[in-house]
Structure formats: C-alpha cells, structure tokens
Amino acid sequence: MHEIGQQFLNLDIMLQVGPLLLRGLATTLYLCALVIPLGLAGGLLVALLLLARSRLAQWLVIALVDLFRAAPPLVLLILIYSGLPFAGIRLSPTAAVCLAFFLNTSSYYGEIYRAGIESIGRGQWEAARSTGLNGWETLGFVVLPQAVRNVLPDLVSNTVEVVKLTSIASVVSFPELLYSADMARSLTFNSSPVVLAAIIYLVFLWPLVRLISRLERKVATH
Amino acid sequence: MTAWQRFLDTFFKPEMIAQYWPSIAQGVLVTVEIAAAVVVTGLALGLLLAAVRAYRLALCNVLIVIFVDVFRSLPPLVAILLIYFGLPSVGISLPSFVVLWGVLSLVLAAFAEEIFWAGITSTPKGQWEAARSTGLGFSETLLFVVMPQAIRLGIPPLTNRTIAITKNTALGTVIGVGEILNQATAAQSFSGNATPLMLGAIAYIVLFVPVVAAGRWIETRFAWRRA
Numbered sequence: 001m002h003e004i005g006q007q008f009l010n011l012d013i014m015l016q017v018g019p020l021l022l023r024g025l026a027t028t029l030y031l032c033a034l035v036i037p038l039g040l041a042g043g044l045l046v047a048l049l050l051l052a053r054s055r056l057a058q059w060l061v062i063a064l065v066d067l068f069r070a071a072p073p074l075v076l077l078i079l080i081y082s083g084l085p086f087a088g089i090r091l092s093p094t095a096a097v098c099l100a101f102f103l104n105t106s107s108y109y110g111e112i113y114r115a116g117i118e119s120i121g122r123g124q125w126e127a128a129r130s131t132g133l134n135g136w137e138t139l140g141f142v143v144l145p146q147a148v149r150n151v152l153p154d155l156v157s158n159t160v161e162v163v164k165l166t167s168i169a170s171v172v173s174f175p176e177l178l179y180s181a182d183m184a185r186s187l188t189f190n191s192s193p194v195v196l197a198a199i200i201y202l203v204f205l206w207p208l209v210r211l212i213s214r215l216e217r218k219v220a221t222h
Numbered sequence: 223m224t225a226w227q228r229f230l231d232t233f234f235k236p237e238m239i240a241q242y243w244p245s246i247a248q249g250v251l252v253t254v255e256i257a258a259a260v261v262v263t264g265l266a267l268g269l270l271l272a273a274v275r276a277y278r279l280a281l282c283n284v285l286i287v288i289f290v291d292v293f294r295s296l297p298p299l300v301a302i303l304l305i306y307f308g309l310p311s312v313g314i315s316l317p318s319f320v321v322l323w324g325v326l327s328l329v330l331a332a333f334a335e336e337i338f339w340a341g342i343t344s345t346p347k348g349q350w351e352a353a354r355s356t357g358l359g360f361s362e363t364l365l366f367v368v369m370p371q372a373i374r375l376g377i378p379p380l381t382n383r384t385i386a387i388t389k390n391t392a393l394g395t396v397i398g399v400g401e402i403l404n405q406a407t408a409a410q411s412f413s414g415n416a417t418p419l420m421l422g423a424i425a426y427i428v429l430f431v432p433v434v435a436a437g438r439w440i441e442t443r444f445a446w447r448r449a
Contacts, residue, residue: 007311066438069385070430071423072392075403079423082407086232086416160295161386167297171396178300191308198300205295216340 010192017184017193024180025200031166031176034094035101036159042102043109048139050114061110068107074168076100081172097169105162112154116147153215160208164201177201238417242409246421249405250429256323256401257388263327264387265380268334272372275335276342276364286335293332299393301325306397322394330387337379341372377444381437389430402426 049061068076077100084091091099120143128138148155170179181197275286293301306321316324345368353363395404406422 004312008308066431066434067427070427070434072389072426074392075423075426078403078407079419083416083419164297167299182303185307191304191311194300194304194308198296198304201297201300202292202295206291209291209294
C-alpha cells in the first residue's frame with residue numbers, strides 16, 4: 001500500500017513538478033482557446049455548405065466530413081506533422097496541431113449544427129421570410145438560435161471531447177499538460193506527475209460532464 | 223522529374239508499397255481485433271453497470287457514478303500512460319495491448335452506462351407498474367420490459383460514441399501496440415519515405431469510412447421513434 005502511495009500519490013514530487021505542470025496547463029488552455037473557436041467556426045461553415053442548394057457541394061462536404069470522421073485524430077495529426085515535411089511543407093507544431101484539430105472538429109461540430117438546423121421546422125423559415133427577413137437574416141436571427149439551443153448538450157459534450165483530445169498533441173512534443181506530466185514522470189521515475197495531470201483534467205472537466213448530464217435531461221423534458 | 227512524379231515518389235512509391243504493405247496489413251489485423259474486443263467488453267460492462275444501477279443500492283450507485291464521471295472526464299491517453307508506465311513500478315506488468323484494450327473498454331463502458339441509464343429512466347412509470355402487476359418480479363421487469371427498450375433507445379447515441387472510441391485504438395502507438403499507426407510510423411522512420419504513412423492513413427479510411435457511413439444510417443434508422 002505504502003509502495004503504491006509512493007509511486008502514484010507522492011506529494012513531494014507533485015509539489016516539485018507543480019510549476020512545470022501549471023505551465024503545461026496554461027499551454028493546454030491556450031491550445032483550447034485556438035482550436036475550439038476554429039472548430040466551431042469550421043463546423044458552421046460545414047453546416048451552411050450542407051444547406052446550400054448545390055447537390056455537388058453537399059456531396060463534397062459529406063464526403064469530406066465522413067473522411068475526417070473516419071481518420072483517427074492522432075493519425076491526422078501525425079500525417080500532417082511528419083508527412084507534410086516530405087512534400088516540403090514544414091508546419092510549426094502549433095500550426096500542425098491546429099490544422100489537424102480544425103479538420104477533425106469542424107466535421108463533428110458541423111454534424112451537430114446540421115442536426116440542430118434540421119430540428120427547426122420549415123414553417124419557421126417560411127414565417128420568418130414572410131415577415132420580410134431575407135435568407136441570411138432568417139438563418140442568423142430565427143433558425144440558428146433555436147437550433148443551437150436544441151443541440152446545446154451535444155455542442156458542450158463535443159467541446160469536452162475536444163479539450164480531452166488536446167492531450168494527443170503531446171505525441172508530437174507539443175508542451176501541453178500531458179506532455180509536461182509525462183516528461184516529469186520520466187525525470188522522476190515516478191507516476192505521481194501523471195496522476196496530478198489526471199486530477200487537473202478532472203477538476204476542469206468533471207463540472208462540464210455533470211453539466212452535460214443536466215442539459216441532456218433538460219432538453220429531453222423540453 | 224516533374225512535380226507530380228516527385229509527389230508520387232514521396233507519398234506513393236511503388237517499391238515502398240510492395241515492401242511495407244504486409245506490415246500495414248498486420249497492423250490492420252491488430253486494430254480490428256482490439257477494436258472488436260473493446261466494443262464487446264465495453265458495451266457489456268456498460269449494460270451491466272446500468273442494470274445494477276437500476277437496483278438503486280446507495281453505495282453501489284455512488285461508486286458507479288464516480289467511475290462513469292471519471293472516465294468521461296479523463297483523456298484516454300492519460301489513463302493509458304498512467305497504467306502502462308505506472309503499474310510496473312508496483313510489480314504489475316501488463317502487455318501494452320491489454321492496457322489499451324482495458325482502458326478503451328472502461329471509457330466505452332462509462333459512456334454506454336450513461337446512455338443505457340438514460341434509457342432506463344426514460345421508461346414511463348406505468349410500464350414498470352403494468353409489468354409488476356402481471357406478476358413479473360423487479361429483475362424480470364428490468365430484464366424483459368425495460369432493458370430492451372433502453373437498448374433500442376440507446377443505439378443512435380451509442381453508435382457515434384462507439385466509433386469514436388474504437389478509433390482511439392490509434393493511441394496504442396504511444397505504448398507500442400503494433401496497430402496500423404504504429405506499423406506506419408515505424409516503417410516511415412526506417413524508410414525515410416512518407417509512403418508507409420499514406421498506406422496507414424488509407425488503411426484507416428478504408429476501415430472506418432464504411433463504419434461511419436453505417437453509423438449515419440443507423441442513426442436515422444433508429445432515431446427518436448419509440449414503439
């Protein structure tokens with residue numbers, strides 16, 4: 001028992017690596033601040049293209065969305081980070097991570113927006129248009145606000161997944177929380193830094209996971 | 223050499239394809255095996271936990287909720303690294319594929335439990351009362367009346383979650399599980415050519431595009447309708 005405590009919950013080591021992990025946390029938050037807005041914007045673009053009346057555009061977007069949902073994010077990231085340099089395109093780790101996340105998360109967010117927009121009846125569009133709003137105004141002021149409310153649990157839940165996903169950036173040596181913790185682990189020969197990282201993730205994400213459960217119940221009873 | 227030829231030579235070199243496709247195929251086999259094992263154990267454990275939770279035993283339910291919340295909040299890669307590198311120093315040494323299979327099963331079980339539990343709680347009280355009044359016991363009602371409906375309701379939300387979690391088999395590369403990505407990156411660093419990486423990516427696409435398309439179909443097929 002004592003041995004397990006020493007190996008996983010060593011407070012001395014946790015205090016010692018605390019500053020390193022806090023820097024990692026700051027980098028994780030910075031990464032989230034980049035990739036979540038990018039994904040939300042990209043997803044909206046995907047949903048709008050799906051609404052477009054051109055069949056060709058629709059098929060193209062569906063094919064791309066399915067392609068990027070089929071490729072595991074880590075595969076996408078490694079392909080961009082270590083494959084593209086062979087073609088002479090050398091991206092910084094931050095740019096590679098952002099590009100991989102953009103392709104992956106836009107596809108997921110796009111599907112969620114689409115489900116939300118489809119949940120709004122045709123009558124809403126027609127009523128809004130008949131009051132004199134044009135197509136874009138109808139979309140922006142009538143359809144999207146209701147659509148987003150209907151799929152809010154899915155949007156929050158996907159955002160939690162994106163935050164969790166930022167941990168894969170450690171694989172390409174991006175110095176975020178997990179990377180810092182893993183480096184501290186190999187320096188101290190002790191797993192407590194990784195436990196500390198796990199605790200930090202839990203502190204941030206557990207309230208959101210609870211919120212999702214609550215939102216899901218609220219939408220279900222709506 | 224034209225740019226097009228140079229592109230082919232970098233990403234689709236025939237000799238490289240010939241040399242490395244067997245190891246990528248080997249990786250495909252490992253990926254499929256682990257993914258299938260994760261789906262079976264993860265869903266079974268999730269279903270079991272949801273059923274146990276229906277008995278509303280206070281201590282049991284607290285433990286289930288904590289387990290579910292932790293594995294929904296924790297990035298799987300954190301759990302993988304923690305178990306793979308942590309356990310050996312307390313004398314427990316697990317093969318890397320067991321760690322990958324175990325962690326992904328627990329993650330899937332956590333999400334599945336939550337979804338099945340939502341299905342169980344959404345079954346109207348009248349159904350419980352009607353079933354009990356026909357002489358079925360609590361367990362029989364749960365098993366024969368409530369669970370079948372909860373499973374059916376859970377299929378659309380579970381489909382996407384299950385696909386996302388099976389794709390996480392790629393995380394195994396970090397601890398050296400010989401799945402597709404691992405084979406591809408190893409071959410790439412041996413050969414100094416991007417062809418194996420492209421082969422790996424294509425293998426994933428070939429493997430998962432049909433699954434994603436099937437998921438799309440299942441989602442609409444089972445959506446929102448309730449008998």
